[in-house]
Amino acid sequence: MTTTSAPTRKRKTMGMNRRPGFLTYGILIALLIGGAYPLWWSYVVGASPTSVLSQDWPPLLPGGQFWKNVAQVFDTIPFWQALLNSVIVSGVITFSVVTFSTLAGFAFAKLRFRGSNALMVFVVATMAIPTQLGIIPLFILMRQFGWTGTVGAIIIPTLVTAFGVFFMRQYLVDVIPDELIDAARVDGASTIGTFWHVGVPAARPAMAILALFTFMMAWTDFLWPMIVSPQNPTLQVALSQLQSARYVDFSVVLAGAVLATLPLLVLFVVAGKQLISGIMAGAVKG
């Protein structure tokens, strides 16, 4: 994380400036095919009757019944309800994580208070703690409150992440000069005013990256939503139910997998560059 501070690119006349040869592009094309082919194959089979799988040669081009298979997906699982649940769950978690991380990150980066160092050490230490393993008491509590089967129960355990606080703190500590905070104070701005007029504008790029990754994490989560709310599923849980439903063809399952991947593919096309710069800026898994 510390190594990725803005790379100064000095590409002069030598070595690294050379355009790489065919071998490099050959490798890259092979990687592209390897990354895209399983998806393409799912679409090919998802748009065909299952019988294509018993042909002599594996199919290369999609058949014409993608929408027929999709219709069967809709018959088998509550697709739209699940999509809506996923949007709500991921949206609320993202909003909550970004808000509380920015608040705490700002305080840790730019405000002086007793015990701040100890508390920050605590945050860093908890980043490595697998909180996912707390599912048993969480389930006991949710059932006691009668919340199982609700989106609220899916949301609650991920309302904050230690990583978010750490990420915002690391970003803000370099981005806002201390003099600016002092100047605001001398001018009589309250702490909340300083946060709102200095902290938030400066934090915006990092907030966007954190939002993107938090959304991805919430959207792809499977274990906890499956345990606490199988009857009112998120998209991932509904998709898994498609596989375990009886009398469902391979091709229908794969049509469902393709369909469920579409929202993230759209996100990828729209925000792919931000995703890459986020990963490269040291945004990590989760």
Place this chain on the structure above:
Amino acid sequence: MTRTLGPDAPTSPPATRPDRAAGLTFRNKLSHLDVKYSPYLYVAPFFVLFALVGLFPLVYTFVVSLNNWNLLSGPGEWVGFGNFVKEFNDELFWNSLFNTMSIFLLSSIPQLIAATFIAAVLDQNLRARTFWRMSVLIPYVVTPVAVALIFSNMFSQEGGLVNHLLTLIGMDPIAWKLDTLPSHLAIAGMVNWRWTGYNALILLAAMQAVPRDLYESAELDGAGSTRRFFSITLPSIRPTMIFVILTATIGGLQIFTEPRLYDAASVTAGGAHRQFQTTVLYLWEMAFQRQNFGRAAAIAWILFVIIVLFGVVNFLISRRIASSESRVISKRAKRKLDRQTTDMR
């Protein structure tokens, strides 16, 4: 930048308004309180929520693990460490630990090597740089559930794509679902497919932070590209590699989705003979199928300790490497300096 302070920030010095001196001291007091105590309000939401939904469940897991506790009938009698003893004597627990480690090693080691290689390929003066970076990230947008469904079909024993291709080139089909090693390879394959490009981009960022002059002077000294990679690139990105290994460990030891959905036909979670039942999958089965919350909580705590131990060991090793490395580098630099000064003479 002062623009961002907004129009309501007072600008006139207080001395010009002596009639409001009394109000000012009150305001000063307020502002003093604000400076001293409001930071706690900013960090409080995180700590309160984290304590409630992150830490408390972990502690409570330990309490549950000390009791006989059924999913339906609730807490039974206190058994001390009985649940832990049962787990340590249960073959199925060790089986799950073996499967977890095996899948973890099969996914992390090849993945790290491949990601480093891909990062090195991307760390060149490419045309359409962003396009290639995006292309290695495609698998990342496919969710683990969708990946598991797709790979489960591709590795299916009857009519699956992989076995189809194997028979086409004249090889025997492989029992990808039934045999231990093939099923581990397939599950590790899912993890590798989704994460290699992602980790390659992290390592690429580290590679780009290496000063280009280093490469240039090495090239002037006659070092080939392979030599430059092993002598300059690899040592420079080592801290990032350790970071990647650490996150891969925390995630890899908790693998659940992929083995859970790998074989829909199997009644037992994790294969007919539990040949790919990982520890979290075992935990889930214990809690929600065998309905034994006490033992499931004990499994959660054992796994928790294992993961934390891995993290600590990782941290210690990386610190060791970092400190010994800086010593080596300074020694080397000193020698080089000596040589240069003798050359000059």
